[in-house]
Amino acid sequence: MTTLAVATKLRCERDDRCLFADLSFSVSQGDILHIKGANGAGKTTLLRRLVGLNSFVEGDVQFHPSVSERGQRIDGQRFWYLAHRPAVTLAQTALENLRYAVALQQQTLTRSAYWQALADVGLAGYEDVPAHRLSSGQQQRIALARLYLPLPDVKLWLLDEPFNALDANASAQLEVNMLRFVEGGGSVILISHHEFNHASVQELVIGQANQSVKKEQRPCL
Numbered sequence: 001m002t003t004l005a006v007a008t009k010l011r012c013e014r015d016d017r018c019l020f021a022d023l024s025f026s027v028s029q030g031d032i033l034h035i036k037g038a039n040g041a042g043k044t045t046l047l048r049r050l051v052g053l054n055s056f057v058e059g060d061v062q063f064h065p066s067v068s069e070r071g072q073r074i075d076g077q078r079f080w081y082l083a084h085r086p087a088v089t090l091a092q093t094a095l096e097n098l099r100y101a102v103a104l105q106q107q108t109l110t111r112s113a114y115w116q117a118l119a120d121v122g123l124a125g126y127e128d129v130p131a132h133r134l135s136s137g138q139q140q141r142i143a144l145a146r147l148y149l150p151l152p153d154v155k156l157w158l159l160d161e162p163f164n165a166l167d168a169n170a171s172a173q174l175e176v177n178m179l180r181f182v183e184g185g186g187s188v189i190l191i192s193h194h195e196f197n198h199a200s201v202q203e204l205v206i207g208q209a210n211q212s213v214k215k216e217q218r219p220c221l
């Protein structure tokens with residue numbers, strides 16, 4: 001199985017706190033990497049670093065060219081990143097949000113593909129409703145619908161608390177779809193307080209270094 005992402009010796013300090021240090025991991029096709037840790041441990045910071053959105057983390061991250069042609073930069077991507085809060089443009093309809101996301105991937109899809117993805121997340125009939133007129137769970141479903149678009153080039157999902165605001169049915173469906181995605185050769189890196197019991201899931205617990213208040217008292221090694 002191809003290795004899709006390798007992170008080497010990552011280290012993060014914020015506000016004089018060492019959040020994590022000497023953190024290395026890799027993700028291959030078929031893997032689900034479940035990032036765990038207490039509130040404030042640095043999980044979101046880490047995920048944002050993986051997609052090139054912040055610079056608080058030192059160390060090296062390399063993606064396979066099938067995931068990102070331009071290293072960790074967010075452009076040239078062939079992955080989906082779902083942020084902690086759904087990156088949904090409230091003034092746009094559900095359909096427009098999906099179209100925009102696909103345009104960022106420099107792809108085009110048929111109208112029926114968008115409708116199917118929205119149906120897959122239970123938003124059939126809401127295609128032309130502006131997102132600001134939907135509930136927070138429905139907005140999260142728009143964000144998740146991106147995952148179900150038929151873009152075969154997408155090999156990696158990076159998901160920050162994707163179960164937030166989802167009801168039990170939507171959560172179960174997301175879990176099934178994650179497993180289906182990795183069984184088809186994809187890979188998932190996710191942050192969640194949700195527990196999984198599946199052979200594909202590897203846990204990465206971060207934040208053990210987050211005990212020290214001041215770095216001069218307990219340096220980040």
Ligand SMILES: Nc1ncnc2c1ncn2[C@@H]1O[C@H](COP(=O)(O)OP(=O)(O)OP(=O)(O)O)[C@@H](O)[C@H]1O
Binds near residue numbers: 015019041043044
């Ligand atoms: N906007 C910010 N400005 C300054 N420091 C921040 C900011 N956001 C987060 N931090 C610091 O970075 C640390 C890690 O935050 P991060 O959001 O990565 O944690 P997390 O593990 O994702 O937490 P949670 O489980 O609560 O979402 C926090 O402990 C906080 O001290």
